[in-house]
Each structure stands twice: as structure tokens, then as C-alpha cells.
Amino acid sequence: MSANSAVAAKGPGRPRRASRDEVRTVALALFAKQGYAATSLAEIAREVGVSRTTLFSYFPAKRDLMWDEFDARAERMRQSLAASEGLPAMDIIVAAVLALAHYSTADRASFTARWRIVDADDELRAAVALRTAALSGEILDHVHRCAPELDRDRAGDVVRALMAVGERATSDWAGATEVSEPLDTVMARRLDPFVEALRPLLG
Known part of the structure; x- marks a missing residue:
């Protein structure tokens, strides 16, 4: 210059x-x-x-600095839903939850830094809870469109249960001393017993 x-x-x-x-x-x-x-x-x-x-x-608001990554996760989930036509309801739900967890071990440092900021702030935790509830609603709406014969309340319970397991797996992955697997691999393993137990509820 x-x-x-x-x-x-x-x-x-x-x-x-x-x-x-x-x-x-x-x-x-x-x-x-x-x-x-x-x-x-x-x-x-x-x-x-x-x-x-x-x-x-x-960034018109301070909170917007935190949400770009969350929005990218949501878009991955929506792409998964769009590609899931014809799948059984449980498979649609599992694929969507895992799409939210697409982070490699190389991503973990930056992910954990953001996770700690959110975890330490009441306002951000509340905002994430609301956004997570909204994503759960999107998954449920899609499942209901694909399988309208399913009991919506029961399907909603399954979605929320698997999202809760996913959130716990995410927290553990972010807070672990070290990790050797991507988040979605860890989450799939954590989800598996719940998926098998809950699958009969969806027919």
C-alpha cells in the first residue's frame, strides 16, 4: 500500500x-x-x-452477533427436512436433530467458546431455549405434513425428548476435556437407545 x-x-x-x-x-x-x-x-x-x-x-443488535451460527444450524436442519420426504417419521426427526449437530473436532474450540458465552448469560440461555423450541416446532410441523395420521401430541413429545437428549450430548461434547469424534457422531450414539425405545410410539 x-x-x-x-x-x-x-x-x-x-x-x-x-x-x-x-x-x-x-x-x-x-x-x-x-x-x-x-x-x-x-x-x-x-x-x-x-x-x-x-x-x-x-449487527443491528448485540444478540445478532451470536446468532449467525445458530441460523446456519437451522438452515442445515431445514435442508435435512426438505430431503426427508418418504422417510419414516422417526428417521425424519433423527436426521433433523443430527443436522443441527454437524460440527467436526476442528470446529470444537470455536463452538465451545460460543457455548460458554451463552451458558453464562441468562438472556442468551433464554433466547436459545426459545429458538430451540421453535426448531422443534418446525420438525413437528414437517413430520405432521409427511405423516398426518400420527397423533400430533405424541409426535411432539418424541421430538422434544430427542432434542433434549441432543442438547445434553452437545453440552457434554462442548465441555469435555478433549474429544476424538465429531459432535453428530457422538450425538447419534447417545440418541440411539432413545430412538429404539420411542420408535413404537410413532407406529
Whole structure:
């Protein structure tokens, strides 16, 4: 970069540009260090070196910094549901739950960092619970469309039970000292006895 271009990039009225990923990385580091509630968007903007206007154009609310990954998980689940036409109801549910858990061992460090931030904050835990309930509802709606003859309440109980087992497996995987398998592999093994026990409920 020439001296003139460097001055232009850093001069008055020309706030530094930053990618969404860079902003999120800085924000997560601050959340991990001092807590989600104690970190403001203004502080994140200062740390990144961008204007508040630039930051707000990327993430209108602080909570949005946490949800991109959750939204990606939800999209994987929806793709699984879309590809599940013709499968038995239990197989649809299991595939959708496992799609939410598609994380390799290489992903674990960043996943665990986000998980710890959420686990330490009441607001984020409540928001995740609401989002998880919404995803469970999407799975149930799809199962009901594919198999309308099934008792909806019973199918809903099965969905929620397997989602709860999946959440417990996720928490254990994130909090383990070390792991040697991807999350979806671990979760499939944890789900298996429950799947076999609950399958008769879905006919």
C-alpha cells in the first residue's frame, strides 16, 4: 500500500472497514473476557476500529452477533427436512436433530467458546431455549405434513425428548476435556437407545 493510500484509509472521515467475521471474532473475545451483558456494541466498535454506524449496519443488535451460527444450524436442519420426504417419521426427526449437530473436532474450540458465552448469560440461555423450541416446532410441523395420521401430541413429545437428549450430548461434547469424534457422531450414539425405545410410539 502506498503512503497516500494508507493516509486515505486512515484519514479523518474514513473509518476502517472490517468484515462481519472480524467484528464477530472481536465481539466473542470481549464476551468471553468480560461477559456478554457487560460488553456494549460501542465498545466492540472501538475495539474493532470501526464506526458505530458501520457496526450497526452489520449487527443491528448485540444478540445478532451470536446468532449467525445458530441460523446456519437451522438452515442445515431445514435442508435435512426438505430431503426427508418418504422417510419414516422417526428417521425424519433423527436426521433433523443430527443436522443441527454437524460440527467436526476442528470446529470444537470455536463452538465451545460460543457455548460458554451463552451458558453464562441468562438472556442468551433464554433466547436459545426459545429458538430451540421453535426448531422443534418446525420438525413437528414437517413430520405432521409427511405423516398426518400420527397423533400430533405424541409426535411432539418424541421430538422434544430427542432434542433434549441432543442438547445434553452437545453440552457434554462442548465441555469435555478433549474429544476424538465429531459432535453428530457422538450425538447419534447417545440418541440411539432413545430412538429404539420411542420408535413404537410413532407406529
